[in-house]
Amino acid sequence: MSRMKFFCDDNRCIECFACSVACAEAHELPTGISRRKVITLFDGIEGKEVSTSIACMHCTDAPCEQVCPVDCFYIREDGIVLHDKEKCIGCGYCLYACPFGAPQFPRDGAFGAKGAMDKCTMCAGGPLETNSEKERHLYGQNRIAEGRVPMCAAVCSTNALLVGDAESVSTIYRKRVAGRGKGA
Amino acid sequence: MKKYIVMFIAALCLASVAYAADSQIWGEMRIQNILGYGQEESWKLGPLFTMLQHKYFAWIFLGVLLGVPLVFFLHYKIVGPKVFPHSHNKHYAFNLFHRTVHQIAAVSFLVLLPTGFIIVFGDFFGGGTLVRMAKNLHGLFTIPFAIVVIPMALMWLKEALFNLEDVKWFMILGGYLSKEKQIINATQFNAGQKMWYWVAILGGITMILSGAFMFFLDFKMEMLHNITGLSQIDLLRVAAILHNVMGFAVVALFITHVYMSMFAIKGAVHSIITGYVEEEEVKILHNAWYKKLKDQGKF
Numbered sequence: 441m442s443r444m445k446f447f448c449d450d451n452r453c454i455e456c457f458a459c460s461v462a463c464a465e466a467h468e469l470p471t472g473i474s475r476r477k478v479i480t481l482f483d484g485i486e487g488k489e490v491s492t493s494i495a496c497m498h499c500t501d502a503p504c505e506q507v508c509p510v511d512c513f514y515i516r517e518d519g520i521v522l523h524d525k526e527k528c529i530g531c532g533y534c535l536y537a538c539p540f541g542a543p544q545f546p547r548d549g550a551f552g553a554k555g556a557m558d559k560c561t562m563c564a565g566g567p568l569e570t571n572s573e574k575e576r577h578l579y580g581q582n583r584i585a586e587g588r589v590p591m592c593a594a595v596c597s598t599n600a601l602l603v604g605d606a607e608s609v610s611t612i613y614r615k616r617v618a619g620r621g622k623g624a
Numbered sequence: 625m626k627k628y629i630v631m632f633i634a635a636l637c638l639a640s641v642a643y644a645a646d647s648q649i650w651g652e653m654r655i656q657n658i659l660g661y662g663q664e665e666s667w668k669l670g671p672l673f674t675m676l677q678h679k680y681f682a683w684i685f686l687g688v689l690l691g692v693p694l695v696f697f698l699h700y701k702i703v704g705p706k707v708f709p710h711s712h713n714k715h716y717a718f719n720l721f722h723r724t725v726h727q728i729a730a731v732s733f734l735v736l737l738p739t740g741f742i743i744v745f746g747d748f749f750g751g752g753t754l755v756r757m758a759k760n761l762h763g764l765f766t767i768p769f770a771i772v773v774i775p776m777a778l779m780w781l782k783e784a785l786f787n788l789e790d791v792k793w794f795m796i797l798g799g800y801l802s803k804e805k806q807i808i809n810a811t812q813f814n815a816g817q818k819m820w821y822w823v824a825i826l827g828g829i830t831m832i833l834s835g836a837f838m839f840f841l842d843f844k845m846e847m848l849h850n851i852t853g854l855s856q857i858d859l860l861r862v863a864a865i866l867h868n869v870m871g872f873a874v875v876a877l878f879i880t881h882v883y884m885s886m887f888a889i890k891g892a893v894h895s896i897i898t899g900y901v902e903e904e905e906v907k908i909l910h911n912a913w914y915k916k917l918k919d920q921g922k923f
Contacts, residue, residue, distance in 0.1 A: 479654060479655055481655065494658075503670070503671075506674055506677070507674055507678055509682075509745075510750075511751065524751070526751075526752055527751030529743070529752075529758075531759060531838075532838055532860070533677060535841075535860070536861045537670065537673060540658055541657045541658060541857060544650060545841070549760070553760060
């Protein structure tokens with residue numbers, strides 16, 4: 441079985457934030473939550489500035505899954521890391537474990553208590569019935585079930601954001617590097 | 625009127641967006657947070673926390689939860705409790721203030737501990753509503769404890785300072801290992817109680833602070849960042865590790881405290897309920913204090 445992976449080609453990322461905005465809009469995310477975020481390193485330094493888009497990286501040995509006290513994470517056969525919002529207690533342990541700061545918490549409880557964790561689903565929904573009203577409400581669109589690529593990659597105008605099984609993502613990137621003779 | 629309400633709500637929404645964008649975890653600080661994970665120069669707290677939480681914390685908690693009561697069960701069966709006559713002479717040692725402060729702390733602990741365990745063994749309880757409720761109660765009952773912890777620290781501080789007699793107490797573990805009633809030369813609090821005092825007070829404050837860090841996530845502590853050089857997410861990892869490790873000590877000593885007052889010394893719990901301590905109990909277990917009270921003519 442192939443494993444689904446995200447890869448952002450920082451030679452192509454033009455820091456347009458389309459992936460971030462499209463994701464938030466498509467999934468109707470609450471205010472303040474951005475599952476995908478564009479970050480820029482060495483901002484303004486000529487020749488060094490580089491931008492990339494990050495979200496949940498759907499790790500093979502996902503640390504969030506290892507630390508969750510209620511065991512609400514599950515990793516699909518295709519490598520997409522998902523979690524159950526109805527089981528989640530909003531303790532924040534997944535956030536402490538994650539190397540990418542992907543898990544986020546809406547402040548929707550009394551006294552500012554953290555709500556259920558929210559993170560990128562690679563547009564693959566959650567454990568509920570596929571494309572059901574409730575799944576859409578809790579996790580956003582399930583584009584993978586419809587055979588479409590995730591929203592962020594779909595709107596990327598420079599095709600910087602690649603998604604798919606690891607093999608084909610790697611093939612595309614290798615072709616690009618060979619073509620431009622640099623950047624690996 | 626309606627216009628103002630709309631404006632107010634709009635201002636609130638914008639403020640929350642600004643707050644979220646300014647977040648130390650998801651905003652500009654994100655790059656530092658990512659670099660902090662397992663990089664050469666970092667403390668590697670991300671992998672450390674993941675390893676501890678994944679493999680050890682729950683098992684150690686289970687060990688403490690079963691091991692400590694098991695030891696005391698064996699103690700009760702083999703050595704047995706100390707029984708003192710509670711019929712005659714008594715001394716009023718704990719006034720209403722002492723008792724109220726102690727009882728508020730006691731009730732908080734009686735909620736904080738079980739709810740903490742429900743969170744630790746959340747997968748056993750299946751997650752969802754029950755565990756979420758436990759998590760919220762765990763946070764709410766921190767408030768009464770946080771209110772009384774400083775007064776409690778101050779009211780017993782003088783009695784809880786260690787002295788040379790405590791070394792002797794530790795050598796024979798307070799005489800609790802023998803069936804006969806040895807005279808122990810302790811002051812108002814013996815070394816065991818002092819140990820619990822310091823774990824409850826210092827450990828308690830550590831638990832409150834690390835818990836608050838974990839609850840609020842986005843607290844701004846420039847000073848801590850500057851001193852430690854840690855990013856926000858690494859401070860949260862430190863808080864989570866501290867909260868768990870300190871938890872072992874607090875749980876172990878809390879169980880000891882309850883066992884001593886309820887079972888090991890029969891009826892000792894009444895002294896913090898009524899405020900009166902019993903003469904023979906004080907004479908044998910807290911002889912130095914007994915002599916002092918006797919000199920003052922309080923028995």
